[in-house]
Structures are given as structure tokens and as C-alpha cells.
Amino acid sequence: MTDVIEREIKIKLDIDPSQLVRNLEKEGFEYLGEEEQEDVYLNGTVKDFRDTDEALRIRVVNDKVELTYKSPKMGKDSKSREEITVNLDNKESMIKILEKLGYKSSYVLRKRRISFRKGNFTVCVDNVEGLGNFIEIEGIDVKESDLVSFFQDFKGKFHLNGEPITKSYLELMVNKLDNSNPN
């Protein structure tokens, strides 16, 4: 339904996520909810999204299904992409149609996400199956410099270490699988 420029930064979480969740609430971050997400990533049988830096994803959250296309990354420090999303009523039928159009499921990512809001920023505490705990900060309609500045303040306030990761969870998963299959 939406067609927005979404900017996001993530870091690997080196502290206990439940402690961070308590600290976020203490610091006035608004709790938005907790959900289980299943993401099916598709790739072209002709066009390879690993070469074009695009992504096509079907996300299932509870009974809700959405299809999202993500353009190649546009920024340098943060992960800025054009995103186009539609809401659907059926994951399996959408996958079947996309298969007929030359796209097929390549990876499935499952995560538990706890979300908070502060101003124009959403802070997600993510546990990603097979990858571990992360913080992902997203800004909707914010300048890249605002996101970077919010991120630096956030790291300081909550005593987090680690450099920003611009790779998506999908890319991290693909890297991990590639490394565990060295041949």
C-alpha cells in the first residue's frame, strides 16, 4: 500500500535484549508491539537480485500477508531503498503467480520483533532465527543525517558497541550459508 523512502541502520546486539527492552520503556520509547514474522524472499530465474541489489519479499505477520519490492540501495551510510508494498489475502497463491512470472522462493527468514517508537523513528529489537539479536532503527521520511545522528545518540545512551551493519538480514543469512558451505 505504501510507497516511501525507508532508511534504516542495524547493529548486532551485544547486551541482553530483555534488559534493553526495559531500558527503552524507562527512557520513554513508546511500545508498539511484539510479533513473529516470516519472510519469504524470492529471486528471479532470469534476473538475479544478488546482482541487481533488489529484493522481493512476502512477509506474513499473524494473518496479514504483504508483498514488498525493494529497489537497489541509494544511500551510503544507511540502507535507503524505495519500497513498494501491497497487502494480500493469500501467501501460497501469490508465490504460485510469481513462479509463473519467473520468480521463486530462495530463502525464508523468521524473526521475533519487538517494536518501539520515538518521534519519526522506529526501534526494533529483533531475534533472527539462526543469526541472533539485532537492533534495527528505521526512519520514515527523515534525512539520512538525522538517522545517523539519532543512531549515534542511541548507541551512547544505551551503551551499545558495534559498527552499523548496512547488510540486510537476507544478505547476512546468505553470507552465513555461503561460509558454512566453503566449496
Place this chain on the structure above:
Amino acid sequence: MTDVIEREIKIKLDIDPSQLVRNLEKEGFEYLGEEEQEDVYLNGTVKDFRDTDEALRIRVVNDKVELTYKSPKMGKDSKSREEITVNLDNKESMIKILEKLGYKSSYVLRKRRISFRKGNFTVCVDNVEGLGNFIEIEGIDVKESDLVSFFQDFKGKFHLNGEPITKSYLELMVNKLDNSNPN
């Protein structure tokens, strides 16, 4: 949402459609409703559906939007195809995503459809913008011979002439446009 084998036969209507509608009601056909449909047909920029006999359509009926993929025709006498449909919340965003995947709008068809049901058959009285009036008879999960036999009885009972048309409205529209642009 559905994934069914749909069989259909159509003929050009050579009598007044409003008289046929009255006769259908007299003969006990159940009135299902009347609707305005807008169909956007898409075609591949790489894969040409005119060669592969497939179709990809976004249909808007009132506020409802659905995306349907139709496989190549399977039967001889009727137009039997595998159809896969999902319901969506946004036509424009779906078109944008499909453009990113290599498909673009090629034709828009608008029709007013009045539908009736009798047993496993749906009878549609269609006025198609630019093409005229048609009867389309669809059977859900019926044998091709049952559909042909229902169609023959129907023609006799309502004094209709004309041979069954296996071309889709899209194909009829494309033919018409091709003929009006002879170069």
C-alpha cells in the same frame, strides 16, 4: 485466493441484452448482481504472453482489486485454463511492483457484467466497451462435455445464433486494434 480450473464459452449476442435478462429471470436463473469491471492486462517486457498464451490481469470491481494469472488454454472446444487469483488492497502499487519485475500494462478493458447462476454454471451478460454485447458461460469444476451440452441447450432455449468464441475479450480487443491499424 482460488486455484481452480475454469471452463468458459462465449458468443456474440445478436438480440437485445435487456430482453435476454428478463427471459433468464423468467426461466429461473438466479440473479447474482451487476457490476462495472476494469481489467488491466499486463505483458512481459522479456516474455511475451501473446506467444505463450498466458495472461496476467488486475481486475477492479468496485473497491475490490484482484490479481489473476491464467495459464495457456488446455481444452479444444472451450476456454479451459488454470487460474490463480489473489485479492489485493491497491491496484497502482501492484502495477508498480510488476513493472519492477518486468511486466507492464498493455491493455485496459472495461465492461458492465450482469451475472446469473444455474446449478454449477454462471451466465454473464456482458457489455464490453468497444466490442459490444456477449454471453459468457462459465462452469466451475465441470467436465468440458457438460459445459458444451449446457451451452447448446442454452442457445436453443433462448434462440441465440452464432458459433462459440474461444478467444478472450483481450484477444478480441487486440484483433480489433490490429485490424484498425493495418500498417
